[in-house]
Amino acid sequence: MTQPEILTESGKRMPLRRLTAVNPVIYAFLVMLIVDLLLQPAIFSVSEFGDQIASALPLMFVAFAQTLVVLTGGFDLSVGGILVITNVLTATWLSSGTHRLGLLIVIVCIGMILGAVNGVLIAYVRFESFIATLGTWAIYDGIALTILPTDGGTVPAALTNFVNGSIGPVPTAYLIFAVLILVALYIHRHAYGTYLKATGADAESARRNGIKISQVRLGAYILSGFFCALAGIYLAAQTGTGTPTAGDGYILQSIEAVAIGGASFLGGEGNLLASIAAVFVLTFISNIVFALNLQPYVAVIASSVLLLAAVLVKSTRQLFGGRQG
Amino acid sequence: MDGLEVVRIEKSYGATAVLKGLNLECRPGEIHGLLGQNGSGKSTLTKILSGITRADSGTIRLGAKEIDLKTPQLAQKHRILTVFQELTVLPNLTVAENLFLGLEPTNKLRMVSVRDLHKRAAEALKQLGIENLNPRQMAGQLSVAERQIVEVAKALMRNPYVLILDEATASLGPKESQWVFEQARRLAERGNIVLFTSHRLEEVERHADRISVLRDGVRVLEVARGEVDTEELVTVMLGYKVEQLYPRRPHVRSTRPVLAVDHLSVGHKVHDVSFTVGEGEILGIAAMPGQGQRELFYSLYGEMPSRGDITINGQRVRLRSPRDALKAGVCLVPEDRKTEGLLLPLGIGHNLSLVILDRLARAGIVRRRREREEIQPQCQQLRLPIDRLREPVGSLSGGNQQKVVLGKVLLNQPQCLLLFDCTRGVDVGTKAEIYRLMANLSAQKVGMLFYSSDLQELVNLCDRVAVLYEGRLIKVFDDHELNEEEILKVAVGLNQAQEPITLSHKARNLP
Numbered sequence: 001m002t003q004p005e006i007l008t009e010s011g012k013r014m015p016l017r018r019l020t021a022v023n024p025v026i027y028a029f030l031v032m033l034i035v036d037l038l039l040q041p042a043i044f045s046v047s048e049f050g051d052q053i054a055s056a057l058p059l060m061f062v063a064f065a066q067t068l069v070v071l072t073g074g075f076d077l078s079v080g081g082i083l084v085i086t087n088v089l090t091a092t093w094l095s096s097g098t099h100r101l102g103l104l105i106v107i108v109c110i111g112m113i114l115g116a117v118n119g120v121l122i123a124y125v126r127f128e129s130f131i132a133t134l135g136t137w138a139i140y141d142g143i144a145l146t147i148l149p150t151d152g153g154t155v156p157a158a159l160t161n162f163v164n165g166s167i168g169p170v171p172t173a174y175l176i177f178a179v180l181i182l183v184a185l186y187i188h189r190h191a192y193g194t195y196l197k198a199t200g201a202d203a204e205s206a207r208r209n210g211i212k213i214s215q216v217r218l219g220a221y222i223l224s225g226f227f228c229a230l231a232g233i234y235l236a237a238q239t240g241t242g243t244p245t246a247g248d249g250y251i252l253q254s255i256e257a258v259a260i261g262g263a264s265f266l267g268g269e270g271n272l273l274a275s276i277a278a279v280f281v282l283t284f285i286s287n288i289v290f291a292l293n294l295q296p297y298v299a300v301i302a303s304s305v306l307l308l309a310a311v312l313v314k315s316t317r318q319l320f321g322g323r324q325g
Numbered sequence: 326m327d328g329l330e331v332v333r334i335e336k337s338y339g340a341t342a343v344l345k346g347l348n349l350e351c352r353p354g355e356i357h358g359l360l361g362q363n364g365s366g367k368s369t370l371t372k373i374l375s376g377i378t379r380a381d382s383g384t385i386r387l388g389a390k391e392i393d394l395k396t397p398q399l400a401q402k403h404r405i406l407t408v409f410q411e412l413t414v415l416p417n418l419t420v421a422e423n424l425f426l427g428l429e430p431t432n433k434l435r436m437v438s439v440r441d442l443h444k445r446a447a448e449a450l451k452q453l454g455i456e457n458l459n460p461r462q463m464a465g466q467l468s469v470a471e472r473q474i475v476e477v478a479k480a481l482m483r484n485p486y487v488l489i490l491d492e493a494t495a496s497l498g499p500k501e502s503q504w505v506f507e508q509a510r511r512l513a514e515r516g517n518i519v520l521f522t523s524h525r526l527e528e529v530e531r532h533a534d535r536i537s538v539l540r541d542g543v544r545v546l547e548v549a550r551g552e553v554d555t556e557e558l559v560t561v562m563l564g565y566k567v568e569q570l571y572p573r574r575p576h577v578r579s580t581r582p583v584l585a586v587d588h589l590s591v592g593h594k595v596h597d598v599s600f601t602v603g604e605g606e607i608l609g610i611a612a613m614p615g616q617g618q619r620e621l622f623y624s625l626y627g628e629m630p631s632r633g634d635i636t637i638n639g640q641r642v643r644l645r646s647p648r649d650a651l652k653a654g655v656c657l658v659p660e661d662r663k664t665e666g667l668l669l670p671l672g673i674g675h676n677l678s679l680v681i682l683d684r685l686a687r688a689g690i691v692r693r694r695r696e697r698e699e700i701q702p703q704c705q706q707l708r709l710p711i712d713r714l715r716e717p718v719g720s721l722s723g724g725n726q727q728k729v730v731l732g733k734v735l736l737n738q739p740q741c742l743l744l745f746d747c748t749r750g751v752d753v754g755t756k757a758e759i760y761r762l763m764a765n766l767s768a769q770k771v772g773m774l775f776y777s778s779d780l781q782e783l784v785n786l787c788d789r790v791a792v793l794y795e796g797r798l799i800k801v802f803d804d805h806e807l808n809e810e811e812i813l814k815v816a817v818g819l820n821q822a823q824e825p826i827t828l829s830h831k832a833r834n835l836p
């Protein structure tokens with residue numbers, strides 16, 4: 001077959017194109033990694049880095065959830081609410097001692113049902129996602145506080161030991177992280193990943209292409225609930241207790257991570273792996289701030305500056321790169 | 326009856342009845358042309374047949390069996406495939422992903438193999454005779470014409486029994502249009518049905534085996550090819566006789582230029598272009614898609630940076646934004662009503678008054694009475710529905726939307742008007758009104774630069790026509806030399822002993 005003209009034309013500009021086509025979060029990741037490495041090389045031993053991953057995992061789960069919803073062109077503010085409900089359930093139900101695995105599965109399912117409530121409100125009742133999840137966030141938070149008014153409860157030692165320990169020589173955190181990466185790759189390669197992007201970019205066009213957009217949206221919120229439940233359970237297992245107020249911090253941070261990962265809040269654009277990389281960037285920033293003995297709020301400022309930089313890179317690209325719409 | 330049969334379909338949006346008991350029959354193996362003014366309900370019928378909207382009442386039969394098209398999926402299951410008037414290509418997916426949307430080749434884990442996808446997309450494109458489209462390209466980077474081609478290819482790949490093309494050729498050049506009709510004919514020859522709408526009458530007359538004419542939501546005529554002539558078709562379509570589509574106006578040869586362009590270049594798309602537009606003159610620009618016409622017009626409107634001199638009314642100007650252009654007295658009427666120029670959720674009144682708010686406001690407060698006084702005559706001149714001033718512009722038909730755009734532009738009282746394919750996808754009735762308006766403006770000494778993809782229009786309206794080819798003005802035809810065929814030859818680059826342009830153009834016409 002003849003070489004398509006279009007290919008050869010863009011091929012001329014290849015070298016520079018390649019560099020700018022890379023998601024900028026990769027550069028941020030590398031820079032922060034190197035700075036962090038120079039400041040405190042000790043962190044990067046296998047076990048120390050495992051701890052780093054472990055402390056970043058809950059946010060990774062939530063950022064994962066958020067990315068899926070943002071891809072459809074929505075917001076999920078209730079991620080914090082689902083996280084705390086599943087968190088306190090883990091800390092209260094599992095202490096009784098029987099059917100622990102079954103109960104864990106039930107808790108995950110509850111997370112998915114809570115996500116489905118959002119999904120139905122947004123995909124079928126046609127609420128704005130922002131408003132719908134603003135409402136359910138408050139309700140879910142309230143439910144969590146009813147179940148467990150203050151920090152407490154207990155998580156079985158077996159579970160805590162499992163997530164904080166290692167399987168053979170490998171810390172569990174690495175394994176969970178690896179599975180998360182595989183799941184991210186799977187979703188992006190699955191036809192559903194394409195439908196998510198299509199629905200987010202232009203729902204009406206997607207519908208006319210025969211995509212069941214309501215189901216796609218509902219699916220995104222159910223998956224979001226699933227990953228928030230994992231975050232809630234993981235957090236409970238990690239700390240050994242339930243924390244009914246743990247959720248709120250994750251909401252903005254997850255949105256921040258998704259933005260630094262280069263997703264578009266108009267929908268249709270975003271990458272699960274990039275969001276995970278962005279969570280690492282945020283982790284590295286707080287490490288660096290800690291190593292330099294600065295006040296914690298410096299980390300907040302630094303990550304916000306980074307967030308604005310990410311948005312700036314995006315908008316300048318749209319200005320100078322090809323039009324997308 | 327075999328084939329597709331639509332019986333007494335009714336459809337209303339709120340209080341407006343759009344389809345009022347429409348009947349339509351398409352026989353197997355035929356290409357069926359659907360004619361009608363803007364707003365006559367063609368697209369509504371299309372949407373009903375593809376499961377996008379539901380009819381209020383009526384029956385649809387396919388192969389003598391009654392079918393219920395509740396969802397787009399059901400329509401596709403019945404092998405009814407549609408190319409909609411509004412493009413549905415998704416800009417954030419690649420060409421291949423768009424082509425296979427919903428039919429992705431997957432493995433056992435339901436994962437899409439990207440390599441397989443690209444390979445099969447390339448094969449499919451090749452089989453359809455599209456050589457120069459890269460399956461890996463992001464659809465958002467394609468020109469409008471290329472997206473339209475992808476759209477048609479997508480429908481063809483799904484093995485349609487009924488293929489519906491709603492204005493599918495509106496943004497295509499002659500070469501691409503020909504490709505579309507070749508594919509349609511091939512499909513029909515295998516016993517399938519093609520139903521298409523187009524505002525190019527000659528296209529309908531040439532390619533349709535039978536023609537149905539819609540007016541106000543009912544079919545007013547059904548004929549076989551050649552049974553009636555063009556004039557009668559137009560009369561039936563409009564419901565009245567158009568005495569004269571193109572207004573008679575004196576030939577203008579003005580020595581006072583309102584717009585003078587000297588050695589203008591825009592990016593890689595326009596090279597060293599010079600011309601003048603005199604007072605009251607209509608200078609036509611003829612070009613195949615993607616020859617730099619968009620860049621030329623948008624740079625003159627200040628939306629794209631350019632090099633070279635631009636003189637308006639004797640003053641050298643620098644146009645860094647549309648604001649600069651408006652100040653200098655230059656206005657643009659764009660082709661894409663949906664995305665450019667209109668605020669669809671707002672009413673006609675608001676859309677119109679937006680441009681003259683500073684004239685209407687005193688101390689920052691808009692004087693509503695003054696607003697009405699200024700806007701009503703404008704609506705009358707354009708024959709806009711005055712009783713619907715508050716309805717969102719998005720619910721008006723395409724022709725009326727384009728008239729709102731024109732109204733906005735005219736409220737600015739421009740001295741130089743840039744008309745960029747503003748009659749594309751507009752029905753004959755509205756077209757005639759736009760032509761009449763142009764003639765009036767010409768009499769008021771407004772200079773116009775007029776690009777149209779319809780050569781007939783250029784030949785009949787313009788004082789001179791310049792041909793743009795690969796970003797250069799290669800020939801200017803004077804009034805007495807205007808001839809469609811000659812212009813076309815130059816526009817496709819034939820007189821340069823060059824290869825005719827292939828289906829997908831090297832020059833991209835999106836910024």
Ligand SMILES: Nc1ncnc2c1ncn2[C@@H]1O[C@H](COP(=O)(O)OP(=O)(O)O)[C@@H](O)[C@H]1O
Binds near residue numbers: 338
């Ligand atoms: N979603 C809608 N809401 C309200 N009115 C509509 C809608 N869609 C179409 N219409 C109206 O229906 C009429 C027919 O439109 P359409 O089918 O697009 O005509 P055509 O394709 O023949 O130009 C127009 O007057 C238009 O204003």
Ligand SMILES: [Mg+2]
Binds near residue numbers: 367368369410491492
């Ligand atoms: Mg239409």
